[in-house]
Amino acid sequence: MVTYILKRLGYIILSLFFIITITFFLMHAAPGGPFASERALTPAIEAQMNEAYGLNDPIHVQYLDYLVSAFTFDFGPSFKYVGQEVSDIIRRGLPYSLVLGLEAMFIALAIGVLLGVIAALKHNRFGDYTAMIIAVLGISVPSFIMAAVLQYIFAIQMQLLPIARFETFAHTILPAVALASTPLAFIARLMRSSMLDVLSTDYIKTAKSKGLGQRVVTYRHGLRNAILPVISYIGPLVASILTGSFVIEKIFGIPGLGNEFVVSVTNRDYTVIMGTTVFFSVLLLVSILLVDLVYGLVDPRIKVAAKGDKG
Amino acid sequence: MNKILEVKDLSVSFDTYGAEVKAVRGVSFDLEEKETLAIVGESGSGKSVTAQSIMRLIQMPPGKFVNGSILFNGEDLTEKPEKQMENIRGKEIGMIFQDPMTSLNPTMTIGKQIAEGLIKHRNMSKKEAHLKGIELLKLVGIPTPEVRINQYPHEYSGGMRQRAMIAIALACNPKILIADEPTTALDVTIQAQILDLMRGLQEETGTAIILITHDLGIVANMASRVAVMYGGKIVETGTVDEIFYHPKHPYTWGLLGSMPKLDIEEEELQVIPGSPPDLADPPKGCPFVTRCPYAMSACTKQMPAYTNISDTQKTACWLLDDRAPEVQIPESAIVGGSEINA
Numbered sequence A: 001m002v003t004y005i006l007k008r009l010g011y012i013i014l015s016l017f018f019i020i021t022i023t024f025f026l027m028h029a030a031p032g033g034p035f036a037s038e039r040a041l042t043p044a045i046e047a048q049m050n051e052a053y054g055l056n057d058p059i060h061v062q063y064l065d066y067l068v069s070a071f072t073f074d075f076g077p078s079f080k081y082v083g084q085e086v087s088d089i090i091r092r093g094l095p096y097s098l099v100l101g102l103e104a105m106f107i108a109l110a111i112g113v114l115l116g117v118i119a120a121l122k123h124n125r126f127g128d129y130t131a132m133i134i135a136v137l138g139i140s141v142p143s144f145i146m147a148a149v150l151q152y153i154f155a156i157q158m159q160l161l162p163i164a165r166f167e168t169f170a171h172t173i174l175p176a177v178a179l180a181s182t183p184l185a186f187i188a189r190l191m192r193s194s195m196l197d198v199l200s201t202d203y204i205k206t207a208k209s210k211g212l213g214q215r216v217v218t219y220r221h222g223l224r225n226a227i228l229p230v231i232s233y234i235g236p237l238v239a240s241i242l243t244g245s246f247v248i249e250k251i252f253g254i255p256g257l258g259n260e261f262v263v264s265v266t267n268r269d270y271t272v273i274m275g276t277t278v279f280f281s282v283l284l285l286v287s288i289l290l291v292d293l294v295y296g297l298v299d300p301r302i303k304v305a306a307k308g309d310k311g
Numbered sequence B: 001m002n003k004i005l006e007v008k009d010l011s012v013s014f015d016t017y018g019a020e021v022k023a024v025r026g027v028s029f030d031l032e033e034k035e036t037l038a039i040v041g042e043s044g045s046g047k048s049v050t051a052q053s054i055m056r057l058i059q060m061p062p063g064k065f066v067n068g069s070i071l072f073n074g075e076d077l078t079e080k081p082e083k084q085m086e087n088i089r090g091k092e093i094g095m096i097f098q099d100p101m102t103s104l105n106p107t108m109t110i111g112k113q114i115a116e117g118l119i120k121h122r123n124m125s126k127k128e129a130h131l132k133g134i135e136l137l138k139l140v141g142i143p144t145p146e147v148r149i150n151q152y153p154h155e156y157s158g159g160m161r162q163r164a165m166i167a168i169a170l171a172c173n174p175k176i177l178i179a180d181e182p183t184t185a186l187d188v189t190i191q192a193q194i195l196d197l198m199r200g201l202q203e204e205t206g207t208a209i210i211l212i213t214h215d216l217g218i219v220a221n222m223a224s225r226v227a228v229m230y231g232g233k234i235v236e237t238g239t240v241d242e243i244f245y246h247p248k249h250p251y252t253w254g255l256l257g258s259m260p261k262l263d264i265e266e267e268e269l270q271v272i273p274g275s276p277p278d279l280a281d282p283p284k285g286c287p288f289v290t291r292c293p294y295a296m297s298a299c300t301k302q303m304p305a306y307t308n309i310s311d312t313q314k315t316a317c318w319l320l321d322d323r324a325p326e327v328q329i330p331e332s333a334i335v336g337g338s339e340i341n342a
């Protein structure tokens, strides 16, 4: 088990290395630089700034500097916001994004699984059709349109919830729902088909043949097996929530990390781009690892690899 | 002997897109205490549907009881509310399925899967059920049951899984065990072990067994009586001796003829030419008519009634009518002594 985790951590570091490398060169391939847009700067000053921030160094020296800063998680100061460390920016934005992301994940998983189970149990009946209409809507409507529609209905028309910003729990509802809608729909469909598969298996018949009640059969024997594909979807789910948050935070004016990331890219704020990218990557890679470990707990057949390591 | 199960004129259909599949069409048979009744017939003849109807395991819809009754202890199971059926399943009637690779829940330990029935029907505590589970695993011949009980199905071999399945089915000492092709998915040596185990346990517990199989060799070894199914109907029933030595139905002849013989050198196995009837649109007369070498015009028009050959043997065939020509049982269907005990 320990060897297994160490091995996985090794892969994470390897992946990070590639991500950093690719981001670094893409960043430098893009036209412009951190100080290019500020027209007020004279060429002399711009050159001086570049010098001060090490941008005149040969590219491989800059690259090595970045690698070192990335692996020590010390990204230095922002190029744009004087006096602000990248770590400050991350620390400031993270709480918003964390609340938004976790809330969206919770909504997507809880409602998605629920809809999927209802659809499967009411197969080809009203409940199934309703759930699947919701799912198709969720998948086909992009989150930014969903966001606008939600804002229009619940904030402008019904005046139930605040339209933007991120201050109270009420503020979090619309962005979280908008962010959750696509993965929620996907999970609902995944859950439905997996539940239908499981309910037609022999071991469900075996469970019934023992005289267990409908509910025990459905939940103890059905749900636990049917949920496995949803668990493996949590990795992609985290990714989808992360990328979705870039757009949603912008629309709802949430000062989160996703917003910070988008701003840093338009500003060519190299250190912030690098910092947020590394942060997002670590988050994603670690959650994928966690999901795999959880999967091993739920599905005993997966433990084989871990056991092999132990012995 | 006491009848513990009486299936009377049972008909089960499935509503599918555009058609009603009449999978079981008027099946009647009895099961006596402690006996083994074999149901044989080729694929699609309605054996599993019959078996699962008794346990009420057929999904309804699309399935439905069209007609008939299933009397267990004098009570009609087709009319029992679901809640009361739960007290019959597992407790009074146990079931084993064909494929032990898929019939056990992959995410639950064998011990828990055995314990569930005991906790439900015997009011045992978890601990008691666990101990009883170990005892049952030992009974079905699983080595180191104290260890094995905490393992998951994927840690068991196919034969061991079927043993575990037997332990689950017999956990509450049911009066009837329905075994739907319990050895078809296993290799030959394991087959024999599983059948031995079932026979031994039957002697110990006195459970009556309904054994579904295509394999006449297994029938000869295990059963006292046989029902031969074809196209959703029982075309012939009798004791094992009657079915093997005095079969009257051409389909039974075909089955016996397609059994490998040890004492006669044959170039190839006999098969019954043709394919079974479409149960969405079953023939009006005898379902075997299209494949029967002795078919007459009467056969296409009306299903023959059962003719009582003896107290125990009944056959539904027009050849047994007084007006029908005399037909000799074909050479290939004559059973010698050797293959029955093979």
Ligand SMILES: Nc1ncnc2c1ncn2[C@@H]1O[C@H](COP(=O)(O)OP(=O)(O)OP(=O)(O)O)[C@@H](O)[C@H]1O
Pocket: B014, B016, B021, B022, B023, B041, B042, B043, B044, B045, B046, B047, B048, B049, B050, B062, B279
């Ligand atoms: N859920 C269902 N929906 C529609 N038709 C069904 C359903 N279940 C069974 N049938 C039909 O009922 C008929 C009898 O099936 P059954 O499973 O009883 O055959 P069997 O005798 O057990 O065959 P095998 O030896 O292959 O197990 C088949 O034609 C099958 O297609």
Ligand SMILES: [Mg+2]
Pocket: B047, B048, B049, B180
């Ligand atoms: Mg079958």
